[in-house]
Amino acid sequence: MVEPRGTGQLPTAGAVPVSARIFDMTIQLPIAGLLLALFAAPALAGPDCSSTAAAMPMWQVAKGFEEAGGKIREIKVSDGCYEIYGTNGEKKLEIYYDPATGAELEREED
Numbered sequence: 001m002v003e004p005r006g007t008g009q010l011p012t013a014g015a016v017p018v019s020a021r022i023f024d025m026t027i028q029l030p031i032a033g034l035l036l037a038l039f040a041a042p043a044l045a046g047p048d049c050s051s052t053a054a055a056m057p058m059w060q061v062a063k064g065f066e067e068a069g070g071k072i073r074e075i076k077v078s079d080g081c082y083e084i085y086g087t088n089g090e091k092k093l094e095i096y097y098d099p100a101t102g103a104e105l106e107r108e109e110d
Helices: 018-044 058-067
Strands: 071-078 081-088 091-097 104-109
Touching (some): 058 081
Antiparallel strands (some): 091 104
16 A cells, blocks of 8 residues: 655555656657557558669650649659659649559549
8 A cells, every 4th residue: 555645654565666657658658659650651651663674754654644634743753653743623643653664553632
């Protein structure tokens, strides 16, 4: 049994000292954060285009996007994929393309 504060009595054998509880938190929180980061990272990443096949020119992928009615704001290479940021009408788009085939891999719309 733990005596009320200010009595000058030491806690009994069943009480957990504050320093032990703080230690548990300092170990548990970083481990929980690490696990969360490990499982969340793949969900945030775009597709992986680490193919060794020859890449088609970026302008060909851009031309196909524009011919489909899109307007390009930015185009870049991200993790080996061609990535186009643009609009099609009122929709904002972020599209990943396979550089070897020009095929659309993933699309995000706002």
